[in-house]
Amino acid sequence: MLDTSVMPLGAKIKVVMAIAHEMKFDLEKNALHRVIALRNAFAHHSSSAHPVLAAGKTPEEDTSYFQFWVLEGSGKIQRVKRHEAFVEFNAAYGKAKGSLVQLKKIVNELYPQADA
Numbered sequence: 001m002l003d004t005s006v007m008p009l010g011a012k013i014k015v016v017m018a019i020a021h022e023m024k025f026d027l028e029k030n031a032l033h034r035v036i037a038l039r040n041a042f043a044h045h046s047s048s049a050h051p052v053l054a055a056g057k058t059p060e061e062d063t064s065y066f067q068f069w070v071l072e073g074s075g076k077i078q079r080v081k082r083h084e085a086f087v088e089f090n091a092a093y094g095k096a097k098g099s100l101v102q103l104k105k106i107v108n109e110l111y112p113q114a115d116a
Helices: 009-022 029-044 082-110
Strands: 051-054 063-071 077-081
Touching: 009 029, 009 082, 029 063, 029 082, 063 082, 077 082
Parallel strands: none
Antiparallel strands: 051 063, 063 077
16 A cells, blocks of 8 residues: 555545544644645755745845745645745654654554554
C-alpha cells in the first residue's frame, strides 16, 4: 500500500482519515492537506520559477523572492513566497506527523498484531 504505483498519496490520506474516523480520533486533517499541497508545489515548480521583484520607494526597500503557486484542494490558487512555504511546510509536517504517530499508537494498542 505504501508503493505509489499501488496507491497514490491522496488515496493514502483518505484511508488514514477513514481509519481515524473509525477510531474516533481527531486527525490533523488540515495539516495533512497542507503538507500535500505544499509538497506538490515544491515538486512541480523549478527552483527558479516565478521570480518576483518588488520595488520599494528606495533601493534599500527593494526585495526579490521566488513565488509558489499552491493549488488548494478547493481549486483555489494561493501565491506564497518560496521561503515562507518551506517554513509552513515544516510546521504542517510536524503537526501531521505527530497526529499520525498518535493514531498509529492507538491502532497498535487496539490491534497488537497490526504492528507485527
